[in-house]
Structure formats: C-alpha cells, structure tokens
Amino acid sequence: MDFSITQQFLQQLINGISLGSIYALIALGYTMVYGIIKLINFAHGDIYMVGAYVAFFATTTLKLSFFPALIVSMVVAAIVGMTIERLAYRPLRKAPRIAILITAIGVSLLLEYGGMLLVTPQPRTFPALFESQVYTFGNIVVNSQQVIILAISVVLMVILTFVVQRTKIGKAMRAVSFDTDAARLMGIDVDRVISMTFAIGSALAAAAGMLVGVYYNSIDPLMGIMPGLKAFVAAVLGGIGVIPGAMLGGIIMGVIEAMVSGFISSTFRDAAAFAILIIILLFKPSGLLGKNVREKV
Amino acid sequence: MGKNKKELLSLVACIALYAVVQSLIMLDVIGPFWELNLILICINVILAVSLNLINGFTGQFSIGHAGFMAVGAYLGAVLTVKLQLPFIVAILGGAAAAGFLGFVIGLPTLRLDGDYLAIATLGLGEIIRITILNIPYVGGASGFMGIPRYSNFTWVFFATVFTVFFIRNFINSTHGRACISIRENQIAAEAMGIDTTKYKVMAFTIGAAFAGIAGTLFSHYFYIAHPASFTFMKSFDILTIVVLGGLGSISGSITAAILLTFVSAALASYPEWRMIIYSLMLIVLMLYRPQGLFGNKEISLKIFGRLMGGNKRGNTQGN
Numbered sequence: 001m002d003f004s005i006t007q008q009f010l011q012q013l014i015n016g017i018s019l020g021s022i023y024a025l026i027a028l029g030y031t032m033v034y035g036i037i038k039l040i041n042f043a044h045g046d047i048y049m050v051g052a053y054v055a056f057f058a059t060t061t062l063k064l065s066f067f068p069a070l071i072v073s074m075v076v077a078a079i080v081g082m083t084i085e086r087l088a089y090r091p092l093r094k095a096p097r098i099a100i101l102i103t104a105i106g107v108s109l110l111l112e113y114g115g116m117l118l119v120t121p122q123p124r125t126f127p128a129l130f131e132s133q134v135y136t137f138g139n140i141v142v143n144s145q146q147v148i149i150l151a152i153s154v155v156l157m158v159i160l161t162f163v164v165q166r167t168k169i170g171k172a173m174r175a176v177s178f179d180t181d182a183a184r185l186m187g188i189d190v191d192r193v194i195s196m197t198f199a200i201g202s203a204l205a206a207a208a209g210m211l212v213g214v215y216y217n218s219i220d221p222l223m224g225i226m227p228g229l230k231a232f233v234a235a236v237l238g239g240i241g242v243i244p245g246a247m248l249g250g251i252i253m254g255v256i257e258a259m260v261s262g263f264i265s266s267t268f269r270d271a272a273a274f275a276i277l278i279i280i281l282l283f284k285p286s287g288l289l290g291k292n293v294r295e296k297v
Numbered sequence: 298m299g300k301n302k303k304e305l306l307s308l309v310a311c312i313a314l315y316a317v318v319q320s321l322i323m324l325d326v327i328g329p330f331w332e333l334n335l336i337l338i339c340i341n342v343i344l345a346v347s348l349n350l351i352n353g354f355t356g357q358f359s360i361g362h363a364g365f366m367a368v369g370a371y372l373g374a375v376l377t378v379k380l381q382l383p384f385i386v387a388i389l390g391g392a393a394a395a396g397f398l399g400f401v402i403g404l405p406t407l408r409l410d411g412d413y414l415a416i417a418t419l420g421l422g423e424i425i426r427i428t429i430l431n432i433p434y435v436g437g438a439s440g441f442m443g444i445p446r447y448s449n450f451t452w453v454f455f456a457t458v459f460t461v462f463f464i465r466n467f468i469n470s471t472h473g474r475a476c477i478s479i480r481e482n483q484i485a486a487e488a489m490g491i492d493t494t495k496y497k498v499m500a501f502t503i504g505a506a507f508a509g510i511a512g513t514l515f516s517h518y519f520y521i522a523h524p525a526s527f528t529f530m531k532s533f534d535i536l537t538i539v540v541l542g543g544l545g546s547i548s549g550s551i552t553a554a555i556l557l558t559f560v561s562a563a564l565a566s567y568p569e570w571r572m573i574i575y576s577l578m579l580i581v582l583m584l585y586r587p588q589g590l591f592g593n594k595e596i597s598l599k600i601f602g603r604l605m606g607g608n609k610r611g612n613t614q615g616n
Contacts, residue, residue, distance in 0.1 A: 038412070040412060040415070088584070091584050092583065092584065092587055095583075095588075096587060096588065098358070098540055099540070099583050099587035099588070100583075102536070102537060102540045102541070102579065102583050103579070103580050103584070105533050105536075105537065105579070106576045106577070106579035106580040106583065107576070107580060108576075109572055109575065109576035109579070110573060110576040110577060110580065112572070113569075113571075113572035113573045113576065114573055116569065117569050117570070117573065229419075229423075229529070233416075233420070236416055240412075265431075267427075267430065267431055267438075268431065270423065270427055271423070271424050271427035271428065271431075274420035274421070274423045274424045274427075275424060277416065277417070277420040278417055278420050278421060278424070281406075281409060281413055281416065281417045281420075282405055282406070282408075282409075285409060285413045
C-alpha cells in the first residue's frame with residue numbers, strides 16, 4: 001500500500017514537472033514584461049496559442065520537422081509580440097496603467113476571436129512528430145514527449161539566462177527594469193529594449209504552445225486562456241519580475257496541479273492553483289524569490 | 298430644500314422613463330430581443346456602478362466581481378427554488394450573502410495594494426466559481442436549472458435606480474468622501490485620521506452586495522445559473538464598462554453599460570465578427586481616450602441627469 005502511494009507520488013511528480021516546465025516557459029514572458037513595464041500582459045496566453053497554430057501549419061502545410069517548426073513558430077510569435085507592443089502598448093506608455101491593462105484584455109480577445117475566424121473554432125489534431133516511446137522504470141511510466149518537453153524547456157531557459165546575464169541586450173533589459181529613467185539617461189534605447197523583451201517572451205510562449213501541441217495532440221483558439229492565467233499565477237508565486245522565480249513557480253505549479261488531480265480530484269485542480277495564489281499573496285506578496293520592497297512615503 | 302427638490306425631480310424623471318419604456322414593452326413596440334437587452338443594460342449598470350465604487354471611487358483594484366454576482370445568482374435561486382421564498386427575499390438574501398462574502402474576503406485581502414489586490418481578487422472570483430461548480434446541490438457543472446423567471450423590466454429597472462441612488466448618496470456622504478480620500482492618497486488619508494481599512498472593506502462589501510443583487514436578477518431572468526457565466530471574462534466585461542466610462546464617474550459607467558450592451562446586441566447577427574469588432578473598439582477607445590469616456594467627471598445631459606438624479610457636479614462637462 002505504502003509502496004504504491006510512493007510510486008503514484010513519483011509518477012505525478014514526473015507528470016507535474018513536464019507540465020510545470022510548460023507553465024514556466026509561459027510565466028517567463030509574463031514576468032519579464034511585468035518586470036520591465038509593470039504590465040500584466042493578458043494577451044500573453046494567446047501568443048502561446050498563436051505559437052501552437054504556427055507550429056501546426058509549419059508541420060502540416062509546410063511539412064517541416066520538429067526543430068525547424070519550433071524555430072519558425074518562435075520567430076513568428078516574436079514578430080507578433082513586437083507588433084502588439086508597438087501598436088497597442090507603446091502609445092499608452094504615459095497613460096494610466098489600468099488603460100494598458102484594458103488594452104491588453106482587448107488584444108487578448110482580438111487574438112482569440114480573430115483566431116477563431118482564421119482557423120475555425122474546431123480543435124485540431126496536432127501531428128505526431130515523434131514516435132512515442134514509453135520508458136518504464138519499475139512501475140513509473142515516462143514517455144518520450146515528456147522527456148522532450150523537459151529537455152527543450154531546460155535548453156531554452158539556459159539560453160535565456162545566458163542572454164539576460166551575459167549579453168549587452170540582457171544587461172540593458174536589467175537596467176531598464178531596475179530604473180527606466182536612469183537607463184534612458186545612460187543612453188539605452190528603452191523602446192528597443194521593451195520591444196526585445198516582448199519578442200523574447202513571445203518566442204518562449206510559442207515554444208510552450210508547440211510543446212503542448214506535441215504533448216496533448218490537440219490545439220484550439222481558446223487554449224491560451226487557462227494556461228495563460230495559471231502561468232501568470234506561477235509568475236506571481238515565484239515573485240513577479242524575477243526570472244528564476246518564474247521557472248521555480250512554473251514547476252511548483254505543475255507539480256501541485258498534478259498532485260491535486262492525482263490524489264484529490266481533477267475538478268479541484270484549478271481551484272488549487274488559485275488557492276496557492278491567495279496564500280502566497282497574503283503571506284509573502286513578493287513571491288518565493290522576490291525581494292520585499294517597502295513603499296516609501 | 299433645493300437638494301430634496303432635485304432628488305424628488307430625478308425620482309419623478311426615473312418613474313416617467315420607466316412608464317414610457319414599460320408601456321412600449323406592453324404595446325410590443327419593444328420586442329423580446331430588445332427587452333432582453335434593456336434588462337441586460339440594467340444588470341450591467343448595477344454591476345458597473347457597484348464595481349466603480351470599489352475601483353473608481355475607493356481606488357482598490359478588484360477584478361473578481363463576477364464571483365459575487367455568482368453568489369447572488371445561486372443563493373437567490375436556492376431561496377426561490379428550494380425554499381419557495383418570495384423573490385424579494387431572494388434578492389435581499391443574494392445581496393446579503395454576496396456582501397457577507399465580500400466582507401470576509403475583503404478583510405484580509407484589502408491589505409494588498411494595486412496589482413497584487415487585482416490578482417488576489419481575480420483568483421478569489423475563480424475560487425468561488427470552482428467551488429460552486431463542485432457543489433452538486435446547486436447543479437454542479439451543468440448549472441442550476443429550472444429557476445422561475447421572476448425578473449422583469451420593473452424589478453430590474455427599480456433595482457438599478459436604487460443602486461445608482463444608493464451609491465451616489467454614499468459617495469456624497471462622509472463615508473464616501475473618506476473612500477475618495479483613500480483613492481487620492483492613502484497615507485494622507487490615514488494621517489487625517491481616516492480608518493482606511495474600515496472604509497476599504499465598507500466599499501468592497503457594498504460593491505459585492507450590489508453585485509449579488511445583479512446576480513439574483515440575472516439568474517431569475519435566464520432560468521438558469523451556470524458556472525460558465527461567471528468566469529473571470531465576465532469580471533473583465535464589467536471592468537471594461539467601468540474603465541471605458543471613466544473610473545470614478547457614475548454617469549460614465551451608465552453610458553458605457555448602455556453603449557457596450559447596444560454594440561454587443563447590434564452585432565449579434567454577425568456572431569463571428571462580434572467579439573472582433575468589440576475588442577478592436579476596446580483597443581481603439583483606450584488608445585484615444587485612456588482616461589475613459591468621461592474621466593472622473595459626471596455629465597448632465599438630460600437623459601443621464603435623470604438616471605443620475607441631478608448630480609451636484611452635474612454642470613461639469615465630459616471633457
């Protein structure tokens with residue numbers, strides 16, 4: 001009895017980690033954008049949907065294999081993200097923040113329903129790009145999709161960390177996020193940096209979209225809503241604006257969700273995600289890895 | 298004396314407006330489709346004005362209003378269907394339950410500021426919905442069915458008038474002034490001896506209670522209360538009305554509720570384009586008027602003056 005519970009625990013842990021790494025990829029975009037312009041970009045979940053659809057058409061219509069399709073979908077999503085920022089958010093940079101938030105909701109609706117018009121609301125079956133292999137360790141089952149999701153997520157996160165910590169643009173991003181005005185005085189082109197942040201965040205979301213397509217084999221124009229919201233919760237959990245926090249938050253979120261659906265009931269899965277959010281906000285609003293900032297008078 | 302006279306006048310104007318619209322409905326000039334939309338407008342006005350009290354006047358950014366609406370919708374339905382109580386009891390019960398929940402939720406969460414409060418209320422709204430979804434007594438995921446249609450234009454209209462009058466008078470009272478001072482500068486308000494927590498919770502509770510009324514009216518018009526009607530998208534809809542009309546403008550909320558409901562109704566025959574035009578309109582309006590249609594001003598155009606009931610700042614124009 002005890003043995004089987006341990007096994008189920010390990011199995012859910014593995015499922016949770018692969019789901020969580022997808023949340024982490026989406027959460028990174030949220031957290032980077034929030035860190036730099038303090039905007040909860042509600043359209044981010046829909047960029048993830050755009051990424052999934054681009055990958056779908058790249059693999060079916062253009063007959064690309066996995067990696068070229070991944071690159072194509074990331075590039076297209078990056079362009080979409082930059083365009084949205086340029087057209088919808090940049091003109092409002094001096095406006096009240098609530099106005100940008102409403103615009104973000106508008107963009108999100110536009111992507112969802114524009115998507116429905118363009119690609120029809122019916123869910124589509126994502127092609128199997130790999131021969132699914134199942135590895136068993138004792139009674140624990142790991143399939144090849146989970147391994148690929150985890151591997152790609154880790155690689156992307158390593159690249160992101162490198163970009164943010166070691167390159168010039170990364171340094172500029174950190175500077176803008178720390179103090180926009182001071183960064184501008186130092187000769188940093190703030191608009192370009194913000195644009196790049198959207199591009200990188202959107203590319204990561206697109207990768208997550210493609211990986212979800214591969215994992216669940218099904219995509220639809222409204223697929224971005226719930227994962228988007230949960231990824232956002234993950235970003236808050238880890239400490240919004242903190243990049244390692246988004247990765248940690250995403251993984252924790254995925255694992256908790258898998259545990260709740262494995263041990264309690266899958267109908268309470270979403271409630272658990274939000275309950276964690278409330279608890280974190282009440283006891284440590286800055287998130288697990290966030291720093292406490294006292295507001296000055 | 299002059300103020301009382303104005304109040305009376307605006308009440309008479311409201312009754313006149315009601316008489317005109319009600320007779321048009323009776324004479325079938327306004328068919329079922331537009332009657333439905335009139336009722337939706339009224340419900341949206343209640344929701345938007347009550348959310349405006351929290352977001353616009355007190356400056357506490359809440360995006361979980363649909364959760365309170367759900368509580369009102371379900372509790373009202375339980376009272377009429379399961380307990381066979383009269384409709385007015387259901388409305389008051391829905392308001393009381395939503396208000397109580399608002400109080401219980403508001404007390405701990407209103408310590409949070411800005412975005413964090415927004416996220417917390419978003420999460421709480423979803424938790425309320427998912428909890429209802431998991432209660433078989435009220436129908437679970439398939440919704441609470443077989444609710445009698447007690448709501449009609451009369452109920453909904455007078456509930457709306459009551460809401461607008463109540464909230465406007467609240468804002469013009471000592472308590473309302475305290476709420477506005479919290480929005481303007483919380484630290485200064487505290488320094489002037491205002492119990493900020495008390496007034497934040499008060500505004501939140503009142504806002505939630507009116508959302509509960511709207512919920513009860515809603516479920517008793519559509520025969521059904523379904524968890525999918527109260528997702529965070531519904532909260533966004535209400536927030537959109539409030540921001541579009543202008544944070545801190547009751548007449549703005551009323552205008553935006555009318556405008557958005559009409560746009561939505563007019564586009565009903567093009568379902569695939571409806572949300573696209575709606576979202577584009579939202580983006581364009583925000584780009585060109587980020588402070589909302591009326592900013593935080595009230596307008597005195599006659600038709601809104603009637604609903605508003607002769608606002609004190611009524612002569613200030615929208616721009």
